[in-house]
Amino acid sequence: MHEMSLCENIREDLEQQAVLHNFSRVKTVWLEIGKLSSVEPEALRFGFDVVMKGSLAEAAKLEIIEVDGQAWCFQCQQNVKIEHRYNGCPLCGAYQVQVNGGEQMRIKELEVV
Numbered sequence: 001m002h003e004m005s006l007c008e009n010i011r012e013d014l015e016q017q018a019v020l021h022n023f024s025r026v027k028t029v030w031l032e033i034g035k036l037s038s039v040e041p042e043a044l045r046f047g048f049d050v051v052m053k054g055s056l057a058e059a060a061k062l063e064i065i066e067v068d069g070q071a072w073c074f075q076c077q078q079n080v081k082i083e084h085r086y087n088g089c090p091l092c093g094a095y096q097v098q099v100n101g102g103e104q105m106r107i108k109e110l111e112v113v
């Protein structure tokens with residue numbers, strides 16, 4: 001389950017931020033997960049609680065914001081919303097699309113003490 005190692009990355013990130021910004025507890029983490037990132041929000045939620053035990057973010061609340069996949073369609077000359085990486089353009093059906101959004105996972109905001 002790669003969500004576990006993702007959670008470990010988040011914890012390391014939080015620990016670094018705590019040093020940089022001088023806080024000692026994390027109360028809430030808002031996490032953006034792109035729908036094309038292949039991260040399972042439920043698995044991540046489970047891993048989060050386990051990995052954060054004993055850390056500065058123990059019992060922190062995890063708020064997941066799912067971000068739609070987005071791609072540029074060369075036929076339509078515009079950004080379109082896509083559900084899966086290998087889907088074509090929902091407007092014209094062309095497969096000449098270039099994914100340009102919804103692939104990453106990132107911490108959007110923190111509530112800290």
Ligand SMILES: [Zn+2]
Pocket residue numbers: 073074075076077080089090091092093094
């Ligand atoms: Zn199109």
